[in-house]
Amino acid sequence: TAETPEDPHSQPRPRPRPPVCLLVLGMAGSGKTTFVQRLTGYLHGLGSPPYVINLDPAVHEVPFPANIDIRDTVKYKEVMKQYGLGPNGGIVTSLNLFATRFDQVMKFIEKSQNMSQYVLIDTPGQIEVFTWSASGTIITEALASSFPTIVIYVMDTSRSTNPVTFMSNMLYACSILYKTKLPFIVVMNKTDIIDHSFAVEWMQDFETFQDALNQETTYVSNLTRSMSLVLDEFYSSLRVVGVSAVLGTGLEELFVQVTSATEEYEREYRPEYERLKKTLAHAQSQHQKEQLDRLRKDMGPVALDPGAATDSSASAVMPSDLILTRGTADEEEEDEEDSDTDDIDHKVTEESHEEPAFKNFMQESVTWYRNRSNE
Numbered sequence: 001t002a003e004t005p006e007d008p009h010s011q012p013r014p015r016p017r018p019p020v021c022l023l024v025l026g027m028a029g030s031g032k033t034t035f036v037q038r039l040t041g042y043l044h045g046l047g048s049p050p051y052v053i054n055l056d057p058a059v060h061e062v063p064f065p066a067n068i069d070i071r072d073t074v075k076y077k078e079v080m081k082q083y084g085l086g087p088n089g090g091i092v093t094s095l096n097l098f099a100t101r102f103d104q105v106m107k108f109i110e111k112s113q114n115m116s117q118y119v120l121i122d123t124p125g126q127i128e129v130f131t132w133s134a135s136g137t138i139i140t141e142a143l144a145s146s147f148p149t150i151v152i153y154v155m156d157t158s159r160s161t162n163p164v165t166f167m168s169n170m171l172y173a174c175s176i177l178y179k180t181k182l183p184f185i186v187v188m189n190k191t192d193i194i195d196h197s198f199a200v201e202w203m204q205d206f207e208t209f210q211d212a213l214n215q216e217t218t219y220v221s222n223l224t225r226s227m228s229l230v231l232d233e234f235y236s237s238l239r240v241v242g243v244s245a246v247l248g249t250g251l252e253e254l255f256v257q258v259t260s261a262t263e264e265y266e267r268e269y270r271p272e273y274e275r276l277k278k279t280l281a282h283a284q285s286q287h288q289k290e291q292l293d294r295l296r297k298d299m300g301p302v303a304l305d306p307g308a309a310t311d312s313s314a315s316a317v318m319p320s321d322l323i324l325t326r327g328t329a330d331e332e333e334e335d336e337e338d339s340d341t342d343d344i345d346h347k348v349t350e351e352s353h354e355e356p357a358f359k360n361f362m363q364e365s366v367t368w369y370r371n372r373s374n375e
C-alpha cells in the first residue's frame with residue numbers, strides 16, 4: 001500500500017521497526033500475569049500500546065486487554081472432557097492445538113507491527129507446559145525466527161531468600177536460557193515485599209553466597225556449593241532487574257535491559273536464526289513427501305485432506321480463521337465468530353489429532369518461510 005507522505009511540520013516519528021517480543025515465563029505464582037498487566041498499563045501510558053497475547057488456557061480472568069487469547073480458540077475444560085484428560089493434560093493439549101495455528105498469530109503480529117513496538121506474551125501458569133513442550137518450542141522458534149525475541153524470566157524474590165531455593169530457581173533460569181538460546185532477563189518480582197539486593201549480592205559476590213550457604217547443613221547445600229561455582233559464568237552475563245508488578249516500580253530499568261537484550265538479539269541471534277531458517281526450509285522440502293506418506297499411513301483417513309497432502313508446495317489443511325483477535329484494527333479476521341472448539345475433531349484420539357496437526361504446522365511454516373524468502 002502507498003505510504004502517506006510525512007507532514008514536515010509534525011514531530012519526527014521513528015521509523016516502524018519490527019516489534020520486540022517479550023516472552024514472559026516463570027513458575028506458578030511468580031507474578032507473570034500481574035507483570036504483563038502492569039507492563040501493558042505502563043506502555044499504554046508511554047503512548048506505545050503493546051500487542052498482548054495470552055497463552056494460558058486455564059486462567060480464569062485475563063486482567064489486561066489481550067489482542068489474542070488462547071481461550072478464544074481452545075476451551076481447555078472442553079479439551080479435558082473430549083480427550084478424557086486431567087487439568088495438566090488439558091492445558092498441554094490446548095497449547096498443542098493452539099501451536100498448530102501459530103502461523104496465524106504470526107500474521108497478526110506482522111500486521112500489528114506499525115502499531116505496536118512490543119508484543120507481550122503471557123504463558124501458562126505451570127512453566128514446564130511451555131518450556132518443556134513441543135508447542136512451546138514451536139511458538140518460541142516461530143517468534144524468534146521473525147522478530148527480536150527476549151525471554152523474561154519472572155521470579156518471586158520473596159520466595160527465594162533461602163540460598164538453596166535461590167540456587168534452584170537460578171538453575172531453572174539457566175536451563176531455560178540454554179533451551180531457548182535467546183537473550184534473557186531475570187525479573188526479580190515482588191520487591192515491595194523484599195528488596196532484591198540480597199540476591200544481586202549473592203550473584204556478584206561468591207563469598208557472600210557461600211556464607212549464606214554455611215547456615216545450611218543439609219547435603220543439598222554441598223551440592224549447591226558446587227553448583228554455584230558452575231553458575232558463576234551464567235551470572236556474569238545475566239541481566240537482572242528488580243520489579244514490583246503490584247507497584248509498577250523498576251520498569252524504566254527493565255526497558256533499559258530490554259533495549260540491550262534487543263541489540264544482543266540483532267547482533268548474535270538473528271544471523272543464527274536466518275541460517276537455521278534456510279537450513280530448515282531446505283531440509284524439509286527434501287523430506288516432506290516422504291514424511292507425509294508415512295504420516296498418512298499412520299493416521300489412516302483422519303484429518304488430512306488427501307488431495308492437498310501430496311502437493312508439497314501447498315499446505316495440507318489451510319489455516320482456518322480460528323485465532324480470534326481482540327481490540328485490533330484487523331477487519332475480517334476479527335469478525336469471525338467460530339465456536340471455541342471448532343478445531344477439535346471429536347472423533348479422533350488426542351494423539352492422532354496432534355500428530356497431523358503438528359505436521360500441518362510444520363508444512364505451513366515451510367511454505368511461509370519459502371514465501372518470505374522469495375519476497
Ligand SMILES: Nc1nc2c(ncn2[C@@H]2O[C@H](COP(=O)(O)OP(=O)(O)OP(=O)(O)O)[C@@H](O)[C@H]2O)c(=O)[nH]1
Nearest residue numbers: 028029030031032033034124125189190244245246
Ligand atoms: N506483593 C506482591 N505480590 C505480587 C506481585 N506480583 C504478583 N503478586 C501476587 O502474586 C500472586 C500471583 O500472581 P499472578 O500474576 O497470578 O502470578 P502468575 O505467575 O501469573 O501465576 P499463574 O496464574 O500460576 O500463572 C497474586 O496474588 C498477585 O497479586 C508483586 O509485585 N508484589
